[in-house]
Amino acid sequence: MSQPTHVCHHSETYDEPRGEMVPIDLSSAPVHPPNAKAHANGVNGHNKLNGVNGTNGANGHAAPPMKSPAKQFNPYAPRYADFLSNVSNFNIIESTLREGEQFANAFFDTETKIKIAKALDAFGVEYIELTSPAASEQSRADCEAICKLGLRAKILTHIRCHMDDARIAVETGVDGVDVVIGTSSFLREFSHGKDMAYITRTAIEVIEFVKSKGIEVRFSSEDSFRSDLVDLLSIYQTVDKIGVNRVGIADTVGCANPRQVYDLVRTLRGVVSCDIEIHLHNDTGCAIANAFCALEAGATHIDTSVLGIGERVGITPLGGLIACLYAANPEYVKAKYNLPALRELENLVAEAVEVSVPFCNPITGYCAFTHKAGIHAKAILNNPSTYEILKPEDFGLTRYVSIGHRLTGWNAVKSRVEQLQLKLTDDQIKDVTAKIKELADVRTQSMEDVDTLLRVYHSGVESGELELGQRHILDRLLEKHRSQSQERVSAAA
Secondary structure, eight states: OOOOOBSSTTTTOOOOOOTTEEEOOOTTSOOOOOOOOOOOOTTTTOOOOSBTTBSOSBTTBOOOOOOOOOSSOOTTSOOTTOTTOOTTSOEEEEOTTTGGGGSTTOOOOHHHHHHHHHHHHHHTOSEEEEOOTTSOHHHHHHHHHHHTTOOSSEEEEEEESOHHHHHHHHTTTOSEEEEEEEOSHHHHHHTSOOOHHHHHHHHHHHHHHHHHTTSEEEEEEESGGGSBHHHHHHHHHHHHHTTOSEEEEEETTSOOOHHHHHHHHHHHHTTOSSEEEEEEBOTTSOHHHHHHHHHHHTOOEEEEBGGGOSSTTOBOBHHHHHHHHHHHOHHHHHHHSOGGGHHHHHHHHHHHTTOOOOTTOTTTSTTTTEEOSHHHHHHHHHOGGGTOSSOGGGGTOOOEEEOSSTTOOHHHHHHHHHHTTOOOOHHHHHHHHHHHHHHHTTSOOOHHHHHHHHHHHHHHHHHTOOOTTOHHHHHHHHHHHHHHHHHHHHHHO
């Protein structure tokens, strides 16, 4: 008896404060207004961009619009040879209000769900996916309430491949239903206990019922990368022939790597004519890279959640994916989404689930646009692109150069001197930079500490009391300033 062919190589495995930051003036930076895109049709007032089988062309997809010649070569952009690539032609299915509800800390009441849905819509995601209305009475009520908001995004709900769930879902007013059932041997044996023949029959019944209501329908396998490849392709071909809008691939346990994702999506692209959605868990840290590779291979829809929240360590984070896709085609991403809304959206969700936005979070993390090393700071001040692939101003943010530390360089200090409108020569700036380093060897200097030092140094130079290299005089001036400050505080008290 032949062994089943698995897609995933794991298939055989069973058992601080920001005191010293210098803000960079971006008042002259160009402002990019959010794209006022108008889909309109569907239950919630959206145009159907896709027919039954999506944007059909070669292999079921319209060719991406012709791009004007790039002004500068971008090594991260899609290559012309990638004729199936959708890196510049994709949709986001935002699942914070479905997958995100499975996050350990998550409890979204109706008011919070509505706030998140509106924030997602303001950002510009194409789809918002909600928890199954069959999960509970409140889930059903919340689904109906969000459907009545009249958002630009299409509203989807996620259900088991079961007629009882489908009957409830289509009555809520959603624009589409996402149907899922486990196909791996693990889930068939230990979860629902059904064989592939039963799965196929039930899928056909549910899909045809949902289609009869005139709304979108997606069919997805669960645990796709540990499923038998022949079983997968067979059921995907079957549901494609009866007219699903999308088929879905799910890396339910986060076992896949980018090459495996590319290979499976590329294979599936040659088998079905409908759109392809992918849902990627982040257990091994590959979710963003996997999502990008899926688009390169021909996927059309990516599932995300804000901050990546979801079951276990979650799924592809919205912000991280946006950063990755912005690097590939910034103009396309800027036109498609309201990027300055991302920080507020992430803060909203972080507060709702009682977590902090990670310091290393792409785009909105505390350190995302902070530069510290002296060589970096000099280059950033001359041309930010030397050490930034993302432009903070496109996200409504500001870059910072940290200068109150032992690694600081005199060019960064010079920038701060100019911001304070002090007149010092380059040699004088180098001299005071050496003092900053000396003090920072004892402790990191706050911005207030640095500004005080610069002003005292400048005052000493202007009065003629201080010359280059006179550290002992500078120390005396600093001590005098501290004593005067303490006297003023005492007098005020």
